[in-house]
Amino acid sequence: MKKLRIVLLIGGAFFLFLISLGRCAHVPKAFQGVTPKYIGLGEYEASEGWSFSVYKKVTPNPNAPVIKAAYAIDQGIYGAILKIYLEAEDPNGDMARIATMVDQVAYGHYPTDFIMLKPEYGKYFKGYIQWNTWSSHASSMPDGNYVTARVSVVDKAGNSSNEFVFRFTLQTGVLPAPKPPEPFDQEGLPKFGNVFIDLYNPYHMGGGGTRN
Numbered sequence: 001m002k003k004l005r006i007v008l009l010i011g012g013a014f015f016l017f018l019i020s021l022g023r024c025a026h027v028p029k030a031f032q033g034v035t036p037k038y039i040g041l042g043e044y045e046a047s048e049g050w051s052f053s054v055y056k057k058v059t060p061n062p063n064a065p066v067i068k069a070a071y072a073i074d075q076g077i078y079g080a081i082l083k084i085y086l087e088a089e090d091p092n093g094d095m096a097r098i099a100t101m102v103d104q105v106a107y108g109h110y111p112t113d114f115i116m117l118k119p120e121y122g123k124y125f126k127g128y129i130q131w132n133t134w135s136s137h138a139s140s141m142p143d144g145n146y147v148t149a150r151v152s153v154v155d156k157a158g159n160s161s162n163e164f165v166f167r168f169t170l171q172t173g174v175l176p177a178p179k180p181p182e183p184f185d186q187e188g189l190p191k192f193g194n195v196f197i198d199l200y201n202p203y204h205m206g207g208g209g210t211r212n
Helices: 002-024
Strands: 030-034 038-047 050-057 066-073 081-089 095-104 113-116 124-132 146-155 164-170 191-194
Touching: 066 146, 066 164, 081 095, 081 146, 081 164, 095 124, 113 191
Parallel strands: 124 191
Antiparallel strands: 030 066, 038 050, 066 081, 081 124, 095 113, 095 146, 146 164
16 A cells, blocks of 8 residues: 555656646747738837827838738747748739848847749749748857747839738747648648748847847
8 A cells, every 4th residue: 555655646746747847838829910901100108007009001002012911920949940921912923032031139130031932923822931940150049039020022123012020939848839820721831931040149149249
């Protein structure tokens, strides 16, 4: 009986340990974008604990591409492969590039990355671009450090689409990414290319860790 009691105690302790791990894990949320009708100008504090936002109506360029839908998760471990899903169309059928701009808190702005589109995607496409967040410039990254990414589509004439803007936070203990929702829940969606932006650890740099 004494041995059985010890086994039960050990088993119960292990079960409680597994539960605590599950509670500590972070579940990635999603940023889902659609064609915007309004664009934010800024947020202003009205009183303590309250704020309001000011918006203006977007006047779309009739010749520019349009991102109809977009999706990305909001957090992942450092080195995670981030997939950014996009559905876009262009009335002139001449979409040429996907532009990705990244700003990192405590660091600054990275050069814009461009992915060239194949001719068959000039009028319409639905798929994803991929960004491996691990960088040869940083062996580690502090928890909570985040980037703000802006993704747009540019046509051959240089007209730029509306932007898909989302924040991606580097965080340990994140569960695997969920399956994308509609319209990106189909198997076999094409990958258009890789985003080549290598992050820096802003706290391992000289001069205070911020680049202007």
